[in-house]
Amino acid sequence: MPLPKGACRHHSRQERFMARVLAAVLAGGLCTVVPALPAFAQDTETTESQAPALLIADNVFVDGEDTLVATGNVEALQGDYRLTATKITYDRVGNLLTIDGPIRVEDPENGVLILADQAEVDQGFMNGLIRGARMVxxxxxxxxxxxxxxxxxxxxxxxxxxxxxxxxxxxxxxxxxxxxxxxxxxxxxxxxxxxxxxxxxxxxxxxxxxxxxxxxxPTLDRARGFLFPTFTSSTLLGFGVKVPYFIPIGDSQDVTLAPHLTTKSKSLEARYRRAFRYGKLTMTGAISGDDFRDDGLRGYLFAEGTFRLPRNYTLKFTTQSVSDPAYLNDYNITSADRLVNTLEVGRVARDRRISFGLESYYTLRDYEENATQPGVIATFHTDRRFLWDRVPGEFRLAAEATGLQRDSTLDVDGPDADAEVDGRDSWRLSVEGSWQNRWTFGPGLRLGAAGNLFLDHYVTDQDAAVPNQISRATPGAAVELRWPLMRVEADGARSLLEPVAQIGWVGGSRGLNANEESTRVEFDEANLLSLSRYPAADRREHGTTYAAGLRWLHEARAGWTAALTLGRIWQDDIDPAFSRSSGLDSLESDWLIAGRFTNPMGMTLAARGLLDEQNRFTKAEARAGWSNARMDLGASYVLLTIDPDEGRNRATSEWTFDSRYEVTRNWETTTEIRYDLVDRRLDRVGLGLQYRNECIQVGLGATRTFASSTNLEPSTDIDLTVALSGFGVDGSAKEYRRTCR
CATH class of the missing domain: 2.60.450.10 (Lipopolysaccharide (LPS) transport protein A like domain)
Known part of the structure; x- marks a missing residue:
């Protein structure tokens, strides 16, 4: 037993033995005062085989034959456990420890601290009485x-x-x-x-x-019981309260039930989660009864999961169902106006890829009929690349199959708002073989060449204007030239300027097959140098096209970066399948302009648009943001011009603002504003206020949704949540603890 410098070291043999016994008793006690471990064994050899114990005191003496007393700055240690007191008396006959305070017992492993004035405990701290106790x-x-x-x-x-x-x-x-x-x-x-x-x-x-x-x-992460309630107020549902109840089921699954009672409805919301060794599953749903609709019981069920299969395959699925089209909007669950069920199995390797998928859509729009919507869509895709030492370049082989089925049996366009044939079913099989290679010559010029052969077979049923079967073989070729120019400045900044140009040719002419998958065309940086800007193979560009662009990138030593891309396409013939807002509906396409900027201060800017001959944007989007430790500011802009070919009879132009600002260490505000520039009115406004300290969290949120073409009823929703911190289900709030002066 080590002693402090200057303490008496001339103890008798009995005192030394008793001190060892006391250290062993304290060691057993420190192991059991917080964690429940086996009681201390009287055998000294067994104790010494455990973690070594250490007793330090100013004075240690034996009172009689069976009582040992340690006084003055008494400290007992074993591993990370620590006990401090002013005096410890050990009665070996009664196996009783009397500890005089102030007493402090620390258990860093379990995060427990005990403070007390006086304690009387038995051997191993298994039982006893502690006076003036405080537990942290x-x-x-x-x-x-x-x-x-x-x-x-x-x-x-x-x-x-x-x-x-x-x-x-x-x-x-x-x-x-x-x-x-x-x-x-x-x-x-x-x-x-x-x-x-x-x-x-x-x-x-x-x-x-x-x-x-x-x-x-606070040390328990998953505890059965009620979570903190949320008070709600809605112009549609009235005033209410939601009280979740959490039920853990073992270590890998749990259920959360949340009764939501309002003045106009009664709901039971539920969430089920389960983690498997090779995947995870999440299910959410609700059942509701209300007095503002005569639909009886209403509800929804969503599920999603991801699983790893043998041979590195991955399975993903989502399923969505709802009792009626208005339920999700009435109960503010999601703003989606179409439900989708998907199943996908796929694998990606270094030189090959394969995937199989099923999709099913259910529309909630009142101007669409589910019988005329694609009910089931099946897709299969695989591609592989080949590299041979004796053959230059890279060979690729890809195959794709899709199938689409509608419930309607009409072979013409019916009275609904959909411009497609009501009952058309179609299948497509496409095989593509390609070869490509690149060379470097002269002053850093990069020359690329590619050759393609497309084999397509289309089958169409229940469409009076389209042949039942069409088979086509379409060749294609492209030559591109790049000249990447890089400059490194004296301060370490780097700049890249790269002009690019391409000549592409696709043989044949447009077939009579229906356009099912390529009704929306996006012209952007990714397909500037491409043989076709269509998203799928049921439409292909034909003839000769010329593309040119310029790419610039700068990385400054100060940490900011900037990039800009310009591009344009020239066509020999106008392709009538390109819509007005695609930017490709004339011999000379709109100018593609895209840029981005970032700096170390947290500012980001990204924008993309198509500029026509009248210097007007036909399609544009932009996003600006500024983030730091206390603030997140964001603004987005979207512009879509009128385009009947894409089912858009009115232009879309709107701003969206969102922000988070930490006013003080404890107060935080959030905002969300969406403004419709076409109608010149607010579409949605959301405000949030949160207060949080080491022991409480209060959140207040208010959202006002105004009437629009898709939301006929304006609504206001208010949520209030009060949570007491310091319990396992609520998480830690130690970073908000105040400091006493």
Whole structure:
């Protein structure tokens, strides 16, 4: 037993033996005072085989033959455990430890700190009485009691207790909230707190009382019980409250049930999650009954999952269903106006890719009929590349098959708003073989060449204007030239300027097959140098096209980067399948302009648009943002011109603003604003305010959605959430703890 410098070292043999026994007893006690471990064995050899214990004191002496006393700065250590006191008396006959305080027991591994004035405990700290006890769990939850009893090395029973996670600085200051209880039992094995006669107080004012209350301690991540409620107010649903109840099922799955009662409806929301060894599954849903619609019980069910299959395959699926088209909007679940069910199995390797998918759509739009929408879509895609040492270039072989089925049996366009033939079913099989290679010559010029052969077979049913079967073989070739010019400046900044040009040719002419997959065309940087700008193979560009562009990139030593891309396409003949807003409906395409900018201060800017001959944008989008530790600001802009070919009879032009600002360390605000420039009115406004400190989190949110062509009823929704921090289900709030002066 080491002693401090200057302490008496002339102990008798009996004192040395008793000191070893006391150190062993304290070692066993430190192992069981917080974690429930086996009690200390009397055998000294068994104790010494465990982690070594250390007892330090100013004075150690034997009182009689069976009592050992350690006084003056007593400190007992074993591993990370530490006990400090002013005096420890050990009675070997009664196996009783009397500890005089102030007492401090630290258990860093389990995040528990115990402070006390005086304690009487048996060997191993399995049972005993602690007076003036204060327990701090995970540096968050504080339990102050008149006395505490230790029972069976597992339970700590506290009497006349105050429970809070609020910081109290002054002698007369009261916590923001506290729970007063006549008795609290802490089960350290289950990590639960059981409170009797619990009284919840705000600023020391009683607000409500519960005869029994169970709460998880802060070290428990998944605890069965009620979560903090959310108070809601809606112009459609009225005033209500939502009280979630969390049910863990083992270590890998759980269920959350959330009754939502309002003045006009009653709902039960549910979420099920399960983690598998090779995947995960999440299901959400709700059942509701209300008095503003005569549809009886209403509800929805969504599910999604991802699983790893043998041979590196991955399975992904989503499923969505709803009782009626208005339910999701009425209960503010999602703004989606179409539901989708998907199933995809695929694998990606270094030189090959394969995927198979099924999709099913269900429309919620009142001007669309589900019988005329693509009910089931099946897709299959595979491609592989080949590299041979004796043959230059790279060969690729790809195959794709798609099938689409509608419930309608009409072979012409019906009275609905859809311009497609109501009952058309179609299938397509496409095979593509290609070769490409690149060379470098002269002053860094890069020359590329590619050759393609497309084989397509189309089958169409229930369309009076389209042949039943069409087979086509289409050749294609392209030559491109790049000249990347790089400059490195004296300060380390780098700039890249790369002009590009391409001549492409695709043989044949447009077939009579229906356009099912290429009704929306996006002309952007990704397909500037491409033989076809159509998204799928049921449409191909034919004839000769010329493309030219310029790419510029700069990386400054100060950390900011900027990039700009310009491009344009020239065609021998106008392709009538290109819509007005595609930017490709004339011999000379619109100018493609795209740029981005970032800097170390957190500012980002990205924009893309198509500029026509009259210097007007036919399609544009932009996003600007600024982020730092206290603030996130964002603004987005979208412009889509009128285009009947894409089902857009009115232009779309709107701004969206969103922000998060940390006003102080504890206060935070959020905003969301969407403004329709065409109608010159607000479309949606959302405001949020959150206060958070070490012991409470209050969130208030308000959203106003105005009437529009897709939302006929304006609505206002208000949510209020109050959560007490310091419990396992609510997470840590230690970073918000105040410092007392």
């Amino acid at each position: 769990i995970d540096q968050q939850l504080q339990l102050a009691a008149v006395e505490a009893r230790r029972v069976d090395g597992r339970y700590t029973q506290l009497s006349r207790v105050s429970v809070s996670s609020c910081q109290v600085c002054g002698a007369n200051e009261v916590p923001l909230w506290q729970i007063r209880a006549s008795r609290v039992i802490h089960d350290q094995q289950e990590r639960q707190l059981y409170l009797d006669d619990a009284q919840v107080r705000l600023l020391d004012v009683p607000v409500f009382w519960l005869p029994r209350l169970r709460l998880p301690d």
